[in-house]
Amino acid sequence: MICVYTEDRWEDILAAVSSVRAQSRPALETLLVVDHNEPLRDRLTRQYKDAGDVRVLANAGPRGLSAGRNTGIAASRGEVVAFLDDDAVAERDWLKHFAEGYADPRVMAVGGRTVPIWASGRRPAWFPEEFDWVVGCTYRGLPPGRVRVRNVLGGNASFRRSAFDAAGGFATGIGRDGDKRPLGCEETELCIRLSRVRPDAVLLIDDRAVIHHRVPEARERFGYFRTRTYAEGLSKALVARSVGVGKGLESERRYTTRVLPAGVARGLRDALLARPGGAGRAGAIVAGVVAAAGGYLVGSVRARRGGAAFSVAPLGTGRPGRTHGAAPGSAHG
Structure with missing residues (x-):
């Protein structure tokens, strides 16, 4: 499944679809879920009108990535649903x-490794690898290999259908909504919720499942870095409100x-050795922590005053011929 929302990413969308259609293990189908953009949906429908393995759907729920994913899940036919960002290409x-991970029946989700493609041609010297999650990529600190994790990362992930049934x-109301504030953590909340209802569930990341994610120049700037880390704090507060601070911040403590x-x-060592960007990276890490902490405090106050700010869509079986959208009236951030 590839969720899309803007024609500005037209070439990226085509590249993402092509990478899925070229897989060594073919997908049963490729779903393009369009988020409330009729011209884009019409254009994609024309583009793939003769492609029997590609279906174009309209987001049946409120605007945003979560509702788009729910629309695709309900309409999909596979036993495993994989997600790819619309500005990424898969190896x-x-x-x-992904499929190899599901040989173990306990495995409910498998994620992969996301590598940044910097629009400027190289990583900004000040940008710390520990914060690559800011641009939707795998960050320094995740263990290598195939390892058990609390949650997978949404732009490069897969789930058993039975995970959504459970x-x-x-x-909705927690993740991204087009070009508004870059919230996140919807996959974190889902994975924690899944582990609660299925305590035996195993969630994995396999770093051999690689995608390459484009990072536009606007996201290479410190202003975006600061905004995104603050938004992550807001999102974490919503997750902690929903699932409890213990589980909601378990991985974040380490x-x-x-x-x-x-x-x-x-970073400080590199600065002392006169290596480029060392001081900038150290400073960016501190700034990122401060921004995220500020967002978390603000989000916690808002959550206490207003209660949970999102809702969970109940999904149907998703059998062919039936389409289920997000719950009507769901709040969305």
């Missing part, structure tokens, strides 16, 4: 490596107490 064995769909201090130390 040829991406689906093959836990419901993605929560990240902030071990991974980030080590990153600051590396």
Whole structure:
């Protein structure tokens, strides 16, 4: 499934679809879910009118990525549903490596490794690898290989259909909504919810399942970095409100107490050795932590005053011939 929302990414969308259609393990189908953009939906329908393996759908729920994913899940026919960002391309064995993880019946989700493609041609010297999640990519601190994790990362992930049958769909009101504030964490909330209803569930990341994600120049700037880290704090507050602080911040504790201090130390060491960007990376890590903490505090206050700000869409069986949208009236951020 590829969720799309703007014609500005037309060439990226075509490249993403082509990478799926070229997989060594073919997909049963490729779903393009269009988020409330009729001209884009019409254009994609014309583009793939003769492609029997590509279906173009309109988001049947409120505007945003979560409702779009829920629309696609309900309309899909496969036993495993994989998600690819609309500005990314998958390596040829991406689906093959996902499929291998499901040989174990306990596995409910498998994610992969996302590598940035910087629009400027190279990583900005100040941009720390520990914060590559800011641009939707795998960050320093995640363990290598095929490992068990609390949650997969949404733009490069897959789930068994039975996971959605057990836990419901993605929560609306928590994730991205087009070009508005870049919230996130909808896949984190879903994975924690899934683990609660299925305590035996195993969630994996396999770093052989690789996609390459384009990072536009606007997201290489410090202003976006600051905005995105603040928004992550807001999102984490919503998740903690829903699933509890213990589970909601379980992985983040290790990240902030071990991974980030080590990153600051590396940056300062590089600065002392006169290596480019060392001081900038150390400063960016500190700024990112402060921004995220600020967002979390603001989000926590808002959540206490207004209660949970999102809802979970109940999904049907998704059998061919039936289409189920997000729950009517769902709040969306």
